[in-house]
Amino acid sequence: MSTSYSTWPVVLVPYNLPPWICMKQSSFILSMIIPGEKGPGNDIDIYLQPLIEELKQLWSGVETYDVLRKENFNLRAALLWTINDFPAYANLSGWSTKGRYACPCCAAQTCSKWLYNGKKFSYMGHRRWLDENHKFRFQRTLFDGTEEYRGAPEQTVGSEILFMLKDINFSYGKMNQPPITQKRRRSRDESDDESDEEDDPNEAELWKKRSIFFELPYWEHNILRHNLDVMHIEKNVCENIIGTILNVDGKSKDNLQSRLDLVDMRIRRDLHPQVLPNGKYRLPPSIFSMSKKEKEVFCMVLKDIKVPDAYASNISRCVSFKDRRLYSLKSHDYHILMQDLLPIALRCCMSKNVTSCIIELSNIMKAICGKVLNVEELEKVQDRAALTLCNLEKIFPPSFFTIMVHLVIHLPHEAILGGPVFYRWMYPIERFLSKLKSYCRNKRYPEGSIAEGYLAEECMTFCSRYLEDAETRLNRPSRNAGLNDHDLAETYLFQSYGEPIGKVEIVELDDISWIQAHRYVLFHHDSMEPLRNEYKQILRSRARSRRLQHREINKLFTESFHEWLSQTVWSGKDVNDEIKWLSQGPNRVIKRYSAFLINGYRFHTKYHERMRRTQNCGVVVNSSITSYASARDSNPVEGNVEYYGLLTDIIELDYYGRWKVILFRCDWADVNTARGIKKDQFGFTMVNFSRLIHTGEQLMDEPYVFSSQVKQVFYSKDPTDEGWYVVLRNTPRDLFDMGNGSRDDIVERSETLPFPEQNLDENIPSTRKMRRRRLRGLSIVQNTPNLEEGSSEQQTAVGSSNVPETLDEPEEFQTENGGTRRVRGRTLLSDLYDLDPANRVKVSRNTYGQPVGSEARLLAGYIGILARNANMLPINYESWHHMPDSNKNQALANIKDRFALEVSDDYIKKTLGKKWRDNKSTLKKQYFKKDISLEEKLRNVPPGMLRYQWEDAVRFWNSKKGEDRERVGISSRQKQKFTHTLGSRSFASVAEAEEVKSGQKVGRLQLFEITHRKKDGSPMTSEAREIMEKLKDKKAEYEATASTDSSVNLENIDNRIITEVLGPESQAKAEVQRLRDQMAQMQANTVEQIAEVQRKYEELQRQLRAEAAEREAAAAEREAAAAAREAEHRKKYDDLQLQLQQMMQMFQQSQKPPS
Known part of the structure; x- marks a missing residue:
């Protein structure tokens, strides 16, 4: 009740209720009141x-x-656990939460040290939770002056506690306690080893009592009996940090006494106090010390920040610029500071090492307090908590580590046992106690006042449940609930319904805004998909005659689709009523709102909140975009990009009473250039709203989004970088998506950390070990000697011309007008390099021996990286066949170090050769300019290329043989009538995806048709259409013959038809294809049969290589003969030229008059 009167209510919370009801005060049961005054x-x-x-x-x-x-x-019913603050933990459990063994989880194994100058205990020793060989364990001076060899303590189970206390009698009551003797003051000359540490204390003697809860028959079997007070732990930790870094008198843990403790412990000599000539002490600045200017910047960030509605109280009122400190913060204020605002305020005024540790501590608290928890992630959080606390021990003095700071190490484990923290923390209990306190009208009898007030409240609650038509406290919607009328919600498209707030304004849209809003609806409505494809096909057909590029076609489509749709529908095209309503467009007269509630968020327009202390105009939307490498790029790249904006307008489109749509118009930051978005040194996303895109001024702009697409963010102004803002995300309150309980659903609904995870091993120079992570979604195997790898080549068929698709990451491309555009760049595969060396990525194969799955894409990307490595595979060889086997084997061994392959070595080498030739061709196209001299060509060395290799390659390309080979290649490409439409995807991956989709095996005929059609289903060229018809007719002919003639075998009919239509294949190649099909059909054959087929296959492979060598030799002979003939013709031409010159001279002399 007050500092002089203490009343203890006992509250029961039933847990068999939904999460949005369970921790509400209406569900609490006040079972008893323990009277005061003490x-x-x-x-x-x-x-x-x-x-x-x-x-x-x-x-x-x-x-x-x-x-x-x-x-x-x-x-x-059963009692699950108790929720209490930390002092009450001792009264309920029986373990004292004060003194040397104050940690109830570590119990007798609590690591504490008495600080003689600070006159209190310091609870450090967090190195016990690190790995056995971690470097921190052996660093003395950076910690408490000792090396740590102990393991993490194990918590005592309930049955062991009962066994320890079974023969011990405890007395209750104030009169039965033994007399308290005066505590002996510790002597300065007592040895630390003797007085500070007790070897193996008797844990039974440390218990104050046996808890009455052990009388319950199941209590000893409960793993988690009493919850640590997360609310006050977070509050005390944050208070310690703020008081210490701001050096607040009475709150700072860094003072003269703490520095003298460092002297006693013989650690951190650079921080020892220095004695001045006048006898006073000077404290050297520490790594977390802040100057006056830095403290002002820290306070400025907290003073200027605006948070969303219902997010937190107005923290700016607690900031004092004069004193450079914070006043009158509540527990929830510390919660918001710890999890969101403190790292933002420190990032621009504190050293990187300290800020990184505090950011990681913030991430840990955020992960523990999430609505949805993942046990595997919490186990990682446990390791991160230990590492973070150890790094804090290297930064802050021992006096910083109170028992509340130490308890952070146990919070992840309790979250694993007890689940989400919001079921177990003190926030709802404290609010309920505040309400009970308000019932106290008669201070003479406070317990009676609370009981009467509670009973009256329960009676009114019971009666209000029967008042269905009246709005009561129980059925009243929450502050940011949104629209609850489901009948009205059905009239809104794209789930854009919500609840408008404030005054409604009726306005008329201008032409450009009307087109942009209407177009956005048409482009996202599912029923419009066939019509959109139809119009795109029309534009493509027109573009063939006008030679329009893909980007120009998209521009025409964006600008004119709504007009074409209206003209097409109203000209009599058979469409449904929904399309007819949408085709006519919305009413130009629309409703405009200044605030809107949807999905648990409250949104305000930027103009509406200009004078408010809250910020509800920040939005973020994840959108799919199409990126072009240039104006002539015909293969754009699709990708998702997060757009950050400020809400400027909320409109309601009305499709003439049939449909309604709520649209948000925003000022979007330019996320396509580094001048609009960037990441700082800690990984924070920063945006610059002086660089905008999609402003709505041009017809092609898209300033509108659906209200259901956006999520809320808020921005903090960067005081050190003008115009830039740090992005912070907001999570709606009282919004629970229960999902279906699957693991994927849990992952989707898990709350992401607000800040990027900090690598403390990089930030602290004395620590270099880094945990490696497993690749998500890939098959990983241990990197052990694989005895079956040698036989994998004997079980894998190769010979396919398919190359696996590659993984490319976007990069910025400089355009002619000086801007940048995101295009597909070089393969990076940064995740692969983070893989533990003890593991490898397992690459599976299909029945034809081709790699498939997501691992195949990773393999192809890595092969591409090796093919571009000039040190491993030089480019100064005329062809891949001239490449030494040592280089090829080196690349193959490098691949096997990272991948467990089921495909053969021949396939890998063949793919390497294809990538090597592609890289060589790209270099020639970009850097070998024909219109410059040879010397300039030799000097134009590509980045990262060895000069001698480039000079050899240039001389070959510039030679007669290189020019002849180029002409042969150009001639061959000109004879190619068509190509496939897969891009970087392989035939194998397409066949696998089609087989999974249809459940049937994909033959060569079906695969040919799939890979030679456009997105709209039409053949890519007229030649491809003609061949498809021939293949179809030929197959129908064979099927008709087979229906009357039983001797016709249709098992290998695809290969026969391909040969007849596309031309005969070489005998060896046809036999290889037959063996591949045979191996694919073998399911239960013996090892001898497989070996026989493999032997034939290898023999035919040798024959194929011999034929290829013969063809290459014949081509070389033809080139030599052509060169000889050309030399002979040139010689004859020179002779004729000489004879003609002689005749001309004779003719000129004959025309001269005689002298």
């Missing part, structure tokens, strides 16, 4: 006896009447 202390067990007896009865079962079913049933 706290009960250990005597609380006396007051709890009636409750314990009732809990025993509920465990056995109580007969109860069910009004709904009109029958009796046996009601049973």
Whole structure:
């Protein structure tokens, strides 16, 4: 009740309720009130006896009447755990939370040290939770002056506690306690080893009592019996940090006494106090010390920040510029500071090492306090918590580490045992206690006032449940609930319904805004997909005659689709009523709102909140975009990009009473250039709203989005970088998506950390070990000697011309007008290099021996990287066949170090050759300019290329042989009538995807048709259409013959038809294809049969290589003969030229007059 009067209510919280009801005050049961005026202390067990007896009865079962079913049933209940603050933890559990062994989780294994100057205990020793060989364990001076060899303590289970305390008697009551003797003051000359550490203390003697809860028959089996107070732990930790870094008098843990403790412990000599000539002490600045200017910047960030509605209180009122400190913060204020605002304020005024540790501590608290928890992630959080606390030990003095700071190490484990923290923390309990305190009208009898007020409240709550038509406290929607009328919601498209707030304004849209809003609806409506494809096909057909590029076609489509749709529909095209309504467009007269509620968020326009202390105009939307490498790029790249904006307008489109759509118009930051978005050194996303895109001034702009697409963010102004803002995300309150309980659903609904995870091993120079992570979604195997790798080549068929698709990451491309555009760049595969060396990525194969799956894409990307490595595979060889086997084997071994391959070595080498030739061709196209001299060509060395290799390659390309080979290649490409439409995807991956989709095997004919059609289903060229028809007719002919002639075999019919239509293949190649099909059909053959087929296959492979060598030799002979003939013709031409010159001279002499 006050500092002089203490009343202890005992509240029961039923957990068999939904999460949005469970922790509400209407669900709490006030079971008893322990009277004051002093706290009960250990005597609380006396007051709890009636409750314990009732809990025993509920465990056995109580007969109860069910009004709904009109029958009796046996009601049973159990006490799961207790929720209490940390001092009450000692009264309920029996373990003292003060002194040397104050940690109830570590118990007798608590690591503490008495600080003689600070006159208190310091709880460090967090190195016990690190790996056995971690470097921190052996660093003395950076920690407490000792090396750490102990392991993490194990918590004592309930049965062991009962066994320890079974023969010990405890006395209750103030009169029965032994007399308190005066504590002996510790002597300065006492040895630390003797007085500071007790070897193996008797844990039974450290218990104050045996808790009355052990009388419950199941209590000793509960793993988690009493919860640590997360609310006050977070509050005290944040208060310690703020008080220390701001050097607040009375709150800072860095003072003269703490520095003298460093002297006693013989650690951190650079921080020892220095004695001045006048006898005073000078404290050297520490790594976390802040100057006056830095403190002002810190306070400025917190003073200027605006947070969303219902997010937090107005923290700016607690900031004092004069004193450079924070005043009158509540527990929830510290919660918001710890999890969101403190790292933002420190990032621009504190050293990187300290800021990184505090950011990581913030991430840990954020992960623990999430609505959805993942056990595997919490286990990682446990390791990160240990590492973070160890790094804090290297930064802050020992006096910083109070028992509350130490308890952070146990919070992840309790979250694993008890689940989400919001079921177990003190915030709802503290609010309920505040409400009970408001019932106290008669201060002479406060307990009676609370009881009467609570009973009256319960009676009114009971009666209000029967008032269905009246709005009561129980059925009133929450502050940011949004629209609850489901009938009205059905009239809104794209789930854009919500609840508008404030005054409605009726305005008329201008032409450009009307087109942009209407067009956005048409482009996202599913029923418009066939019509959109139809119009795109029309534009493509027109573009063939006008030679328009893909980007120009998209521009025409964007600008004119709404007009074409309206003209097409109203000209009599057979469409449904929904399309007819949408085709006519919305009414130009629209409703405009200044605030809107949807999905648990409250949004305000930027103009509406200009004078408010809250910020509700920040939005973020994830959108799919199409990126072009240039104006002539015909293969654009699709990708998702997050756009950050400020809400400027909220409009409601009305499709003439049939449909309605809520659209948000925003000022979008330019996320396509580094001048509009960037990441700082800590990984924070920063945006610049002086660089905008999609402003709505041009017809092609898209300033509108659906209200259901956006999520809320808020921005903090960067005081050191003009015009830039840090992005912070907001999570809606009281919004629970229960999902279907699957693991994927849990991952999707898990709350992401607000800040990027900090790598403390990089930030702290003395620590270099880094945990490696497993690649998500890939098959990983241990990197052990694989005895089956040698036989993998004997089980894999190769010979396909397919190359796996590659993984490319976007990069910025400089355009002619000076701007940048995101295009597909070089393969990076940064995740692959983070893989533990003990693991490899397992690459599977299909029945034809081709790599498939997501691992195949990773393999192809890595092969491309090796093919571009000039040191491993030089480019100064005329062809891949001239490349030494040592280089090829080196590349192959490098691949096998990272991948467990089921495909053969020949396939890998063949793919390497294809990538090597592609890289060589790209270099020639970009850097080998024909219109410059040879010397300039030799000097134009590509970045990262060895000069001698480039000079050899240039001389070959510039030679007669290189020019002849180029002409042969150009001639061959000109003869190619068509190509496939897969881009970088392989035939194998397409075939696998089609087989998974259809459930049937994909033959060569079907694969040919799939890979030679456009997105709209039409053949890519007229030649491809003609061949498809021939293939189809030929197959129908064979099927008709087979229906009358049983001797016709249709098993290998695809290969026969391909040969007849596309031309004969070489005998060896056809036999290889037959063997591949045979191996694919073998399911239960013996090892001898497989070996025989493999032997034939290898023999035919050798024959193929011999034929290829013969063809290459014949081509070389033809080139030599052509060169000889050309030399002979040139010689004859020169002779004729000489004869003609002689004749001309003779003719000129004959025309001269005689002298």
